[in-house]
Amino acid sequence: xxxxxxxxxxxxxxxxxxxxxxxxxxxxxxxxxxxxxxxxxxxxxxxxxxxxxxxxxxxxxxxxxxxxxxxxxxxxxxxxxxxxxxxxxxxxxxxxxxxxxxxxxxxxxxxxxxxxxxxxxxxxxxxxxxxxxxxxxxxxxxxxxxxxxxxxxxxxxxxxxxxxxxxxxxxxxxxxxxxxxxxxxxxxxxxxxxxxxxxxxxxxxxxxxxxxxxxxxxxxxxxxxxxxxxxxxxxxxxxxxxxxxxxxxxxxxxxxxxxxxxxxxxxxxxxxxxxxxxxxxxxxxxxxxxxxxxxxxxxxxxxxxxxxxxxxxxxxxxxxxxxxxxxxxxxxxxxxxxxxxxxxxxxxxxxxxxxxxxxxxxxxxxxxxxxxxxxxxxxxxxxxxxxxxxxxxxxxxxxxxxxxxxxxxxxxxx
Amino acid sequence: xxxxxxxxxxxxxxxxxxxxxxxxxxxxxxxxxxxxxxxxxxxxxxxxxxxxxxxxxxxxxxxxxxxxxxxxxxxxxxxxxxxxxxxxxxxxxxxxxxxxxxxxxxxxxxxxxxxxxxxxxxxxxxxxxxxxxxxxxxxxxxxxxxxxxxxxxxxxxxxxxxxxxxxxxxxxxxxxxxxxxxxxxxxxxxxxxxxxxxxx
Numbered sequence: 001x002x003x004x005x006x007x008x009x010x011x012x013x014x015x016x017x018x019x020x021x022x023x024x025x026x027x028x029x030x031x032x033x034x035x036x037x038x039x040x041x042x043x044x045x046x047x048x049x050x051x052x053x054x055x056x057x058x059x060x061x062x063x064x065x066x067x068x069x070x071x072x073x074x075x076x077x078x079x080x081x082x083x084x085x086x087x088x089x090x091x092x093x094x095x096x097x098x099x100x101x102x103x104x105x106x107x108x109x110x111x112x113x114x115x116x117x118x119x120x121x122x123x124x125x126x127x128x129x130x131x132x133x134x135x136x137x138x139x140x141x142x143x144x145x146x147x148x149x150x151x152x153x154x155x156x157x158x159x160x161x162x163x164x165x166x167x168x169x170x171x172x173x174x175x176x177x178x179x180x181x182x183x184x185x186x187x188x189x190x191x192x193x194x195x196x197x198x199x200x201x202x203x204x205x206x207x208x209x210x211x212x213x214x215x216x217x218x219x220x221x222x223x224x225x226x227x228x229x230x231x232x233x234x235x236x237x238x239x240x241x242x243x244x245x246x247x248x249x250x251x252x253x254x255x256x257x258x259x260x261x262x263x264x265x266x267x268x269x270x271x272x273x274x275x276x277x278x279x280x281x282x283x284x285x286x287x288x289x290x291x292x293x294x295x296x297x298x299x300x301x302x303x304x305x306x307x308x309x310x311x312x313x314x315x316x317x318x319x320x321x322x323x324x325x326x327x328x329x330x331x332x333x334x335x336x337x338x339x340x341x342x343x344x345x346x347x348x349x350x351x352x353x354x355x356x357x358x359x360x361x362x363x364x365x366x367x368x369x370x371x372x373x374x375x376x377x378x379x380x381x382x383x384x385x386x387x388x389x390x391x392x393x394x395x396x397x398x399x400x401x402x403x404x405x406x407x408x409x410x411x412x413x414x
Numbered sequence: 415x416x417x418x419x420x421x422x423x424x425x426x427x428x429x430x431x432x433x434x435x436x437x438x439x440x441x442x443x444x445x446x447x448x449x450x451x452x453x454x455x456x457x458x459x460x461x462x463x464x465x466x467x468x469x470x471x472x473x474x475x476x477x478x479x480x481x482x483x484x485x486x487x488x489x490x491x492x493x494x495x496x497x498x499x500x501x502x503x504x505x506x507x508x509x510x511x512x513x514x515x516x517x518x519x520x521x522x523x524x525x526x527x528x529x530x531x532x533x534x535x536x537x538x539x540x541x542x543x544x545x546x547x548x549x550x551x552x553x554x555x556x557x558x559x560x561x562x563x564x565x566x567x568x569x570x571x572x573x574x575x576x577x578x579x580x581x582x583x584x585x586x587x588x589x590x591x592x593x594x595x596x597x598x599x600x601x602x603x604x605x606x607x608x609x610x611x612x613x614x
Binding site for chain 2: 005006007008009010011012013014015016018019020022023024026028030031033034036037038040041042279283315
């Protein structure tokens with residue numbers, strides 16, 4: 001026994017300081033924690049929970065009866081579409097004129113723009129979507145996500161199944177090649193050499209031929225829709241993972257939410273994930289799964305859940321490429337939520353991951369915007385310099401130069 | 415960077431603010447939950463780290479558990495001004511349960527190894543010391559370990575430790591005396607801590 005020896009106090013103080021530094025560095029996701037705590041702590045008691053269900057059951061029975069009666073009388077309410085301002089007819093072929101894209105506008109708000117020379121046919125209209133045949137050429141689709149949407153584009157032996165997303169597709173009957181480029185959301189492509197179907201998500205591209213193997217690449221997900229769609233294109237999605245679904249906590253969990261997300265049914269995917277235990281999934285899924293879960297939550301308009309999934313990805317797989325994507329996604333979520341300080345922290349971390357990360361220009365540009373709006377001249381100048389050094393011809397180069405120009409007289413006065 | 419933050423008001427304003435928060439929590443107001451988590455997240459994490467060690471792999475789950483318990487049991491908080499120390503005591507209690515649970519599992523799997531602790535980004539010397547300190551604390555009875563961590567690592571005074579552990583000051587004093595004796599004896603024989611051991 002060493003009764004006359006003891007650990008120096010400074011050792012314990014160093015341990016405490018080390019812990020404090022770690023606490024300061026840990027990513028914050030207070031909204032997600034609060035949301036989960038409220039869900040667990042404040043759910044009503046079992047007895048109280050039954051009351052609204054019983055009331056709802058009565059209302060639901062009445063409504064179901066009324067709806068059935070109405071539907072029986074009114075029949076199906078299939079979508080309609082317009083071509084160049086005129087009502088389109090299912091089955092008729094349409095060819096986009098040379099020199100101008102041709103939009104097909106559907107009554108649910110979906111727009112499919114056919115590039116000059118493209119030939120198509122709306123083969124079938126239903127109350128929840130349409131089946132189009134792309135005979136040749138390129139289209140850019142903005143299919144409105146309604147939770148019920150069922151769309152498909154047939155190109156030769158291939159079929160692209162869609163429930164709500166933005167993507168481009170090009171079919172060349174001469175070479176038998178199909179190219180699909182995802183801007184947002186997810187589709188499933190079926191056809192020769194694609195087995196039971198290949199899922200594509202935002203930021204991915206597919207090239208496949210009748211006698212060629214499928215090649216999936218991750219692309220920079222810039223909004224490249226034609227002017228017709230430009231106003232509705234949202235900020236670019238973070239690059240997604242490979243198309244294979246993630247290894248989920250359990251096979252049941254995978255089946256319940258991952259498949260729904262893959263087919264673009266994000267609200268249902270999120271509901272399924274909630275049933276499986278969202279936090280549990282955040283602890284168990286691999287990097288691919290977490291990215292898909294975060295994307296699904298974001299598209300289902302649940303930024304808190306999206307934050308939770310992306311933050312888990314950053315925390316658990318800090319050295320994985322996909323955690324870098326999650327850093328950007330977190331920055332964007334905070335930016336969209338009007339939390340510029342938090343957004344700036346994520347974007348700074350994202351830019352620190354590599355010299356030129358795939359969405360570096362977007363992150364650097366948003367940093368310039370954030371600091372400039374916050375009136376933080378010093379940080380804005382620093383961000384503007386970084387931006388111009390890396391992206392002198394970038395979209396926000398003008399803003400960056402304006403920031404530097406505004407700062408120059410102030411520096412001269414000093 | 416001059417960006418909006420939500421600093422905690424000090425003094426009387428701070429107490430008034432806590433009162434409003436607690437009232438909001440009791441009425442299940444989401445804004446109140448969001449503010450409490452935002453304000454006390456670092457505090458809860460720090461307390462859990464003191465008790466468990468920096469490399470505790472379950473730390474995020476435990477943080478979630480602390481705030482869930484806080485929201486579920488807010489009606490038991492009699493004095494709104496005690497919000498911070500109340501959260502501290504929940505964090506300590508939650509950490510204590512986790513340590514006991516871990517001990518049971520370790521016994522079940524016949525392994526004496528502590529869980530893998532990813533080193534925080536400190537110097538190698540400090541990281542080694544931190545790992546060694548918590549490996550030694552794992553060998554103390556859980557109540558003594560917690561009292562020691564809060565007093566010696568965090569620097570709480572006796573009354574704060576007593577409040578955090580939910581016991582009296584004399585009880586804390588006894589636990590601390592035993593813990594210090596055991597801990598320093600173990601530390602003196604620990605190779606990783608040799609650079610930090612001093613003769614008294």
